[in-house]
Amino acid sequence: MARAIDLAAGGLGTTSPNPVVGCVILDPDGVVVGEGFHAYAGGPHAEVRALAAAGERARGGTAVVTLEPCDHTGRTGPCTQALISAGVVRVVAAVPDPDPVGGGGAHTLRAAGVEVTLGIGQAQAYAGNVAWLTATQRAATGDPRPYLIWKFASTLDGRSAAADGTSQWISSPEARADVQELRSTVDAIIVGVGTVLADDPHLTARTDAGALANRQPLRVIVDSAGRTPADARVRDGAARTWIATAAEVGGGADGRVDLRRLAAGLFDRGCRRVLLEGGPTLAGAFLRAGLVDRVVGYVAPKLLGAGPAALAAAGIVTIAEAIDLELTDVRRVGPDLRIDAAPRGVAPPHVELRDVSSGTART
Numbered sequence: 547m548a549r550a551i552d553l554a555a556g557g558l559g560t561t562s563p564n565p566v567v568g569c570v571i572l573d574p575d576g577v578v579v580g581e582g583f584h585a586y587a588g589g590p591h592a593e594v595r596a597l598a599a600a601g602e603r604a605r606g607g608t609a610v611v612t613l614e615p616c617d618h619t620g621r622t623g624p625c626t627q628a629l630i631s632a633g634v635v636r637v638v639a640a641v642p643d644p645d646p647v648g649g650g651g652a653h654t655l656r657a658a659g660v661e662v663t664l665g666i667g668q669a670q671a672y673a674g675n676v677a678w679l680t681a682t683q684r685a686a687t688g689d690p691r692p693y694l695i696w697k698f699a700s701t702l703d704g705r706s707a708a709a710d711g712t713s714q715w716i717s718s719p720e721a722r723a724d725v726q727e728l729r730s731t732v733d734a735i736i737v738g739v740g741t742v743l744a745d746d747p748h749l750t751a752r753t754d755a756g757a758l759a760n761r762q763p764l765r766v767i768v769d770s771a772g773r774t775p776a777d778a779r780v781r782d783g784a785a786r787t788w789i790a791t792a793a794e795v796g797g798g799a800d801g802r803v804d805l806r807r808l809a810a811g812l813f814d815r816g817c818r819r820v821l822l823e824g825g826p827t828l829a830g831a832f833l834r835a836g837l838v839d840r841v842v843g844y845v846a847p848k849l850l851g852a853g854p855a856a857l858a859a860a861g862i863v864t865i866a867e868a869i870d871l872e873l874t875d876v877r878r879v880g881p882d883l884r885i886d887a888a889p890r891g892v893a894p895p896h897v898e899l900r901d902v903s904s905g906t907a908r909t
């Protein structure tokens with residue numbers, strides 16, 4: 547399963563609106579004879595790729611897969627049928643599929659006499675597919691929106707720019723390279739029009755060599771009144787761009803873009819994992835709206851003493867209202883510190899692990 551989870555990660559950033567999935571096929575002696583992952587929406591699913599690699603050696607064998615096999619004919623056929631036709635006798639899956647459309651594969655497999663074990667390596671597989679699982683669970687409860695990561699860079703004293711407004715290169719080249727990697731795993735990059743007016747960023751994903759990556763996230767400018775300049779770099783042809791205005795998306799009481807509707811609009815556009823890159827005003831508004839699932843902060847060992855904070859008002863006036871974060875990772879990136887954290891109580895609970903054959907639930 548650990549290998550299948552590693553394989554699944556190969557699809558991060560390219561499979562939406564589908565999940566990332568990895569699969570390993572073992573022959574009857576337990577020897578690995580096929581591996582595969584889902585690489586892009588509309589392309590073959592992980593199970594189908596792994597079965598193709600295994601060929602006849604899959605007969606009588608085991609499929610180890612990070613997500614319950616789908617039972618649904620979409621752009622490709624159901625994986626349950628592919629596994630049954632290949633003669634697989636046992637399926638070990640980590641996470642039950644919460645999608646009301648694609649789920650239910652375990653039941654079909656069992657009905658065909660295949661032994662199915664659900665829940666092996668569930669926590670790790672869940673973490674590897676957290677964006678899709680979170681977004682899918684929310685959509686099933688009438689709240690369709692992508693998993694949102696807010697990323698920022700600041701000095702050790704929490705400043706995002708100096709007093710004169712200069713902000714370039716707060717973080718190190720290593721941290722900036724890390725951000726490029728993060729961009730390559732998301733479906734969209736969001737900034738407010740304030741950042742476009744101040745910095746004129748390009749908002750593209752680049753390779754280590756500095757070239758444009760093959761696949762580019764959607765660039766989203768949250769711009770209530772349409773102030774993005776005609777010659778802004780985000781308007782070039784390097785990637786798709788959505789300038790989301792209040793007239794199009796809908797405005798809140800303050801006339802600014804309604805961020806809940808913006809998030810639903812991103813879900814409709816197939817986005818499941820998105821990166822909010824600021825600036826401080828928009829980040830504060832997203833946090834206030836409860837739309838942030840994860841925070842990634844790059845903290846540079848520098849002090850400024852003056853200048854704007856990394857986060858502007860988020861509707862908090864007293865310490866008891868502070869947004870409480872749980873640290874999920876802390877590591878050095880070059881000279882800087884990368885801190886990953888998740889606001890408590892925002893993500894839906896893990897899908898309940900159901901035992902399809904008996905109808906009982908285990909967690």
Ligand SMILES: NC(=O)c1ccc[n+]([C@@H]2O[C@H](COP(=O)([O-])OP(=O)(O)OC[C@H]3O[C@@H](n4cnc5c(N)ncnc54)[C@H](OP(=O)(O)O)[C@@H]3O)[C@@H](O)[C@H]2O)c1
Nearest residue numbers: 698699706738740741744770802803824825826827828831
């Ligand atoms: N250190 C970092 O990580 C980092 C990252 C990004 C930017 N920055 C810095 O941040 C500075 C820009 O700051 P900023 O706060 O003005 O930029 P921003 O957060 O990118 O943009 C703010 C603007 O977003 C628009 N907006 C649209 N809908 C909104 C809503 N619902 N709630 C709040 N805002 C909404 C507002 O303009 P309208 O009302 O006209 O729509 C608002 O003025 C720059 O100096 C940049 O260098 C730093």
